[in-house]
Structure formats: structure tokens, C-alpha cells
Amino acid sequence: MRLAEDFAGSRPGATLSDLVAELDERAAAQHAPTVEGVTLASLHAAKGLEWDAVFLVGLTEGMVPITYAKTDQQIEEERRLLYVGVTRARHHLTLSWALSRAPGGRASRRPTRFLNGLRPGSQAVGARTLGGAGGIERGAAAPGGGGATVRRRRGPVHCRVCGRALTDAGEMKLMRCEGCPSELDEALYERLRDWRAEQAGLLGQPAYCVFTDKTLLAIAEAVPETASELARIAGVGRRKLDRFGADVLALCAGRELPSAVDDEGDDGAGGSHSGDPWQNSTEK
Ligand SMILES: [Zn+2]
Incomplete structure (x- = not known):
């Protein structure tokens, strides 16, 4: 605007097309504007x-x-x-x-x-x-690496945002640098947390015994579609895969889970898991 005002001030009677011509000239000459702008x-x-x-x-x-x-x-x-x-x-x-x-x-x-x-x-x-x-190598943590140490199968774990090789155990679990922007699916993370609370209640154990926050975060960021993708996430060992895999994959796929309470004695409830390898291993 200042440019236009200055231009109008210095050239009384100038029209819009004169201004456009002036701008074109400046652009052609690659002149930086001399006014604030x-x-x-x-x-x-x-x-x-x-x-x-x-x-x-x-x-x-x-x-x-x-x-x-x-x-x-x-x-x-x-x-x-x-x-x-x-x-x-x-x-x-x-x-x-x-x-x-x-x-x-x-x-x-x-x-x-x-x-x-x-x-x-x-x-x-x-x-x-x-x-x-x-591409970025998506997580290389071995299945079964459920503890604080992440075992490696195919070389180092790389941050899936920037590609940096990760050395910090917490960052390896997240599969990204702490400082790198999160790709978190917030809604999925909330559903996973609700589901975890329900499972923990059923098991009479604290929530982190189902999955830790870091593991849930990694799941909500990676949104695994298959059992093997889920198994690559640190904190998802064989045992947890067998026990919770079907539920987690269903949540990631956006499918509704039958409520764990209604599940009992409801013949129809198992239907939502058909096609999953864990069909027969999800009894509560
Ligand atoms: Zn990073």
C-alpha cells in the first residue's frame, strides 16, 4: 500500500495501469522495494x-x-x-x-x-x-522388544520424520526424535487410551501393563494396518500381539470394538474380528 501511495504521491494523476506498469518494471529489473514492505x-x-x-x-x-x-x-x-x-x-x-x-x-x-x-x-x-x-526406514525394532532396551533386527532405528539414526531408548520407542514434529492421530490416540483403560480395568492392572504411553503414541502415529507392522512397534511383544493385536488393529482401522462388558455371551460380537488371525485368542 505504501508503495501505491508513494507512487500516487510522486505521480499525480497516475492510474492503476500506470502502477501495474511500474510494478512490472520493478519486477523485471529485480529491484527490491525501497519502501517498507x-x-x-x-x-x-x-x-x-x-x-x-x-x-x-x-x-x-x-x-x-x-x-x-x-x-x-x-x-x-x-x-x-x-x-x-x-x-x-x-x-x-x-x-x-x-x-x-x-x-x-x-x-x-x-x-x-x-x-x-x-x-x-x-x-x-x-x-x-x-x-x-x-524413504525413511519405518522402525526396525524387533518384535518382542518390550522392555526398556530395544533390540534391533535391521540396523539402527531411524527417526521417521527426519531420518536421523536414533540412539536414545525413548526416541527409539517413539521411532522419531523427541523434537521432531509428531504425526499423531489425536482421535486414534484417544480411542486407544480409552480402550487401554478398559483393558486395564478388566485385568485389574495399571494401564501401562497393557501398553505404555510411548507405545500407544507410536501406534497412534504409525497407524499399523497389519500384524507385522504392529509387531515392529517397540513395546508390542509376541504376548501382547496375541492378546491385544486384533483390538488394536481394529481401532487403527477405525472399526468399532464391541464393548468389553457387552462382549460376554454375545454371539454377534466376535463377528467384527473375522478375518483377523487372533479371532480365537481374544477371549477376555
Ligand atoms: Zn527426527
Whole structure:
């Protein structure tokens, strides 16, 4: 607005199309505005310019580096481009990334690898690349690793958000860094907690004897669809898989569980578990 006012002030009688022409000219010349204001620019367009405060947004894999960058050389060019962006700031720099496309959407994106080692809670991985740009290894904890120590079957457990190899036992149970954004399905977590309270009541044991908070969190984040996916979550041992697997998978699939109290003597209740391998092992 200031720009428009200044323009109108300096050019009495100027029309809107004069202003548009002026803006076009500025854009073409890549002149930073000389008045207080916000400039939206691509990293390429920002070359050679500086601002007091710079916000770099959308710093996720696929954007930076861009999906089209395939070769090591192209990836390094993308890294230089981010460097250009970072160094446009004179005083304030804010970097951000969104893990899902829309608010409440599935958090399927990852922060750019270029911030590994810079981002809080992240760690530089390897020399310059994240071992394979492909995917994040989803939890490698062996089934049966129910205790505080997580046994490993296929190498280290990696954070499924940033890909960092995890060493902290609590983080390994979560399968992500404490500081990495949670992909938690809140509604599912609430249902799991209610279900756990009910089970604990039936067993006459504290809730953590059914599953610990960390394990429930990991389940609500990973949303396992199969028994083997569930078994990869730390804290889900063979015994618990046999005992609770069908219920947990049903909850994760969004199916209603028959209330444990109504379950007794109700022939129809077992029907919701048909097709599950635990059909015959869920007697209360
Ligand atoms: Zn992480």
C-alpha cells in the first residue's frame, strides 16, 4: 500500500495501469522495494538482493531439493540455491517447512536434508547425502522388544520424520526424535487410551501393563494396518500381539470394538474380528 501511495504521491494523476506498469518494471529489473514492505520472491529471483528479515518457507524434500534434481551435481546446485536464500538475510532469518500439505492433513513430508545437523534435534547424516533419498526406514525394532532396551533386527532405528539414526531408548520407542514434529492421530490416540483403560480395568492392572504411553503414541502415529507392522512397534511383544493385536488393529482401522462388558455371551460380537488371525485368542 505504501508503495501505491508513494507512487500516487510522486505521480499525480497516475492510474492503476500506470502502477501495474511500474510494478512490472520493478519486477523485471529485480529491484527490491525501497519502501517498507514484503517481497515475495523465488530463490532464483532473490539472487543478488538482501533484506533485513528473510523467511524461507516450504523447506521440505521435493521442494528443496526440487524433485527434478536427480544427480549429485543437481542436488549440490539445489544446496547452493538454499545457501543463496539463507544469505539474503541481514539480521533475521526464519526457516520453515510444513509436513503436510493442508492443516490436519497427513504429515507425509520431510524437512529438507540440507538442514540436517542445523535443525534442532537433527543430526548431520553421512557426508553430504541422506542415505538414499527414497524413504525413511519405518522402525526396525524387533518384535518382542518390550522392555526398556530395544533390540534391533535391521540396523539402527531411524527417526521417521527426519531420518536421523536414533540412539536414545525413548526416541527409539517413539521411532522419531523427541523434537521432531509428531504425526499423531489425536482421535486414534484417544480411542486407544480409552480402550487401554478398559483393558486395564478388566485385568485389574495399571494401564501401562497393557501398553505404555510411548507405545500407544507410536501406534497412534504409525497407524499399523497389519500384524507385522504392529509387531515392529517397540513395546508390542509376541504376548501382547496375541492378546491385544486384533483390538488394536481394529481401532487403527477405525472399526468399532464391541464393548468389553457387552462382549460376554454375545454371539454377534466376535463377528467384527473375522478375518483377523487372533479371532480365537481374544477371549477376555
Ligand atoms: Zn527426527
